[in-house]
Amino acid sequence: MEEFLYTVCGAYGLHARPAGQLARKAAQYKSCVTVEKDGRGAQTSQLFALMGLDIKCGDSIKIKVEGSDESSAADGIKRFMTEHSI
Amino acid sequence: MIVLNGTGVSSGIAYGKIRFFRHSKCAVEKISVSDTDREIKRWREAANDASAQLLEMAQRQEGGDAADLFETHRLMLRDPDFVEAIEKEIVESSVNAEAAVEVVGKRFSQMFSSMENDYMRERSADVDDVSNRLINILSGSSEQESGVPTSPVIIAADDLSPSETVLLDRSTILGFILINGSKNSHTAILARNLGIPAIIGIGDKLASELDGRYAVMDGSEGMAVIDPDERMMRELEKKRQHENAQKRRMDALRGKPDVTEDGKNIKVYANIASPADVKYVLENDAAGIGLFRSEFLFLESGSLPTEEQQFEAYSSVLKKMEGREVIIRTLDIGADKNAEYLGLEREHNPELGMRGIRLCLTRPDIFKTQLRALYKASVFGRLLIMFPMVAGLWELIDAKRICREVREELSEKGVAFDEHVPIGIMIETPAAALIADDLAKEADFFSVGTNDLTQYTLAADRQGSALERFYDVAHPAVMKLIQETIRAAHANGIWAGICGESAADTSLTEQFLKMGADEFSVSPKTILPLRGAVRSGKAY
Numbered sequence: 001m002e003e004f005l006y007t008v009c010g011a012y013g014l015h016a017r018p019a020g021q022l023a024r025k026a027a028q029y030k031s032c033v034t035v036e037k038d039g040r041g042a043q044t045s046q047l048f049a050l051m052g053l054d055i056k057c058g059d060s061i062k063i064k065v066e067g068s069d070e071s072s073a074a075d076g077i078k079r080f081m082t083e084h085s086i
Numbered sequence: 087m088i089v090l091n092g093t094g095v096s097s098g099i100a101y102g103k104i105r106f107f108r109h110s111k112c113a114v115e116k117i118s119v120s121d122t123d124r125e126i127k128r129w130r131e132a133a134n135d136a137s138a139q140l141l142e143m144a145q146r147q148e149g150g151d152a153a154d155l156f157e158t159h160r161l162m163l164r165d166p167d168f169v170e171a172i173e174k175e176i177v178e179s180s181v182n183a184e185a186a187v188e189v190v191g192k193r194f195s196q197m198f199s200s201m202e203n204d205y206m207r208e209r210s211a212d213v214d215d216v217s218n219r220l221i222n223i224l225s226g227s228s229e230q231e232s233g234v235p236t237s238p239v240i241i242a243a244d245d246l247s248p249s250e251t252v253l254l255d256r257s258t259i260l261g262f263i264l265i266n267g268s269k270n271s272h273t274a275i276l277a278r279n280l281g282i283p284a285i286i287g288i289g290d291k292l293a294s295e296l297d298g299r300y301a302v303m304d305g306s307e308g309m310a311v312i313d314p315d316e317r318m319m320r321e322l323e324k325k326r327q328h329e330n331a332q333k334r335r336m337d338a339l340r341g342k343p344d345v346t347e348d349g350k351n352i353k354v355y356a357n358i359a360s361p362a363d364v365k366y367v368l369e370n371d372a373a374g375i376g377l378f379r380s381e382f383l384f385l386e387s388g389s390l391p392t393e394e395q396q397f398e399a400y401s402s403v404l405k406k407m408e409g410r411e412v413i414i415r416t417l418d419i420g421a422d423k424n425a426e427y428l429g430l431e432r433e434h435n436p437e438l439g440m441r442g443i444r445l446c447l448t449r450p451d452i453f454k455t456q457l458r459a460l461y462k463a464s465v466f467g468r469l470l471i472m473f474p475m476v477a478g479l480w481e482l483i484d485a486k487r488i489c490r491e492v493r494e495e496l497s498e499k500g501v502a503f504d505e506h507v508p509i510g511i512m513i514e515t516p517a518a519a520l521i522a523d524d525l526a527k528e529a530d531f532f533s534v535g536t537n538d539l540t541q542y543t544l545a546a547d548r549q550g551s552a553l554e555r556f557y558d559v560a561h562p563a564v565m566k567l568i569q570e571t572i573r574a575a576h577a578n579g580i581w582a583g584i585c586g587e588s589a590a591d592t593s594l595t596e597q598f599l600k601m602g603a604d605e606f607s608v609s610p611k612t613i614l615p616l617r618g619a620v621r622s623g624k625a626y
Binding site: 005006007009010012013015016017019020021023024045046047048049051052054057058060082085 | 155158161165198206209212360361382383392398399406
């Protein structure tokens with residue numbers, strides 16, 4: 001399993017659009033991608049649960065990636081989040 | 087003439103016919119069913135249809151925010167928790183698909199409407215939107231909204247759903263007036279993006295009988311006037327021309343250098359409070375960041391931010407600024423701010439208490455973590471570090487010693503960093519201004535924090551509204567301290583800037599330029615007006 005920390009920098013946190021962008025990006029990989037905040041977690045396919053984590057701008061989240069392509073998925077997702085100012 | 091008042095959420099002035107927007111929304115009839123398999127099949131087909139509709143709508147938008155919105159709605163529709171909840175509802179309550187969608191949709195929507203975050207609360211509108219689409223498909227009603235305008239109108243409605251908003255033909259909207267609505271709704275955001283006025287929360291006085299009447303609206307005042315008289319029209323027309331001319335003048339300043347009329351280069355920089363604000367810095371064409379308040383990381387979470395969290399935040403700002411200067415101010419919190427995890431003692435007078443550099447020197451663990459994160463981030467752009475609340479020379483010398491320790495530790499570990507990150511200080515205590523000559527020999531730059539400097543010089547609390555007339559940012563004593571600070575900076579070969587509210591006050595710009603100010607740091611939205619004042623001002 002790969003994991004990394006990320007500080008959300010989008011003005012409104014991980015709301016509908018960035019959560020959707022993240023979900024679509026994660027769906028490109030075989031690995032299962034989980035987002036965790038304060039011990040609560042949601043898979044990226046669970047859009048409602050993901051938004052329900054109420055992740056705000058400046059919050060630190062942990063992204064866990066597990067599966068056959070986990071290392072390229074973790075790199076790809078991290079880069080995507082930085083580039084899209086999620 | 088009828089005057090309607092609400093809250094303006096997007097400024098601008100518009101005149102035109104009011105057009106009431108009619109929603110296509112079906113009433114749901116709850117029916118008990120025995121063949122739940124059939125209902126599940128109906129629901130799945132409806133979900134497929136909705137998904138296809140959304141895909142087609144997204145493709146028609148050719149990218150952008152609207153396309154993203156529809157894509158997000160599609161993902162909501164496919165959310166395994168949502169799907170499972172609906173199918174479970176059909177089976178367990180033996181109800182028709184429409185009723186199940188309505189019940190589950192409401193439940194998910196309530197999850198958002200009970201959230202703390204204003205913006206997230208708005209997202210319940212997205213869930214409602216998705217449920218409505220499904221219900222419309224299930225009950226066989228057509229997608230087409232009635233009353234879509236073809237000529238430019240002021241759109242009136244109780245509220246608009248996200249997909250209703252993005253499907254409006256933008257060329258036919260003069261403005262929005264809403265009975266309900268909220269500041270972060272898609273409608274308000276769209277209006278701000280299009281630069282057209284929007285007013286929300288007008289209430290029931292905005293009745294559908296007003297459909298077709300002429301109105302004039304003023305977004306900055308949050309006022310709409312039905313059947314305005316001539317005087318009102320003349321007044322608002324004058325205001326509109328003034329606002330437009332102002333906007334054109336500001337747009338013309340984009341991309342222009344910050345040089346005074348007599349040829350001195352000035353740094354016109356922006357203040358930010360979080361990485362998200364960089365967007366506004368770039369939008370307003372600032373040449374750098376003059377004050378990044380690093381407190382947000384410390385105030386938003388319930389615990390000390392880790393080095394890695396800080397590194398992420400600092401490096402993301404440096405990267406986005408692509409080599410332009412970024413001045414990051416080290417932690418400036420004290421007992422008056424909400425950071426209970428620091429365990430600070432309550433103080434009678436927090437403004438004179440354990441804050442700024444004092445806290446950093448008392449808690450070197452916190453300070454060093456921040457400095458490590460800053461130095462590590464320094465390779466991603468042009469970083470400058472600034473200490474707040476310095477009053478004595480020893481404080482600066484001590485803080486610099488700690489910086490040196492951090493650099494040595496990083497070198498030992500072989501971590502890359504910029505060894506020449508300039509270290510400057512805020513001048514916000516009268517003491518610092520009076521010993522600026524000594525401080526200038528140790529600092530690489532000064533930035534005068536006019537808010538605190540005024541408060542500490544005049545002994546007037548800047549937050550006390552009753553003290554407003556005693557809190558005078560242009561008081562001769564304050565001005566003398568600023569003048570002395572800049573003089574001392576230049577005498578010792580370093581630059582001096584001004585941040586704080588009065589830096590953005592264009593009636594003071596010329597005075598500051600004459601004093602020799604080299605830099606101004608102001609909120610992003612005042613960058614262009616300040617650039618205008620700098621370009622028409624004289625420094626000598």
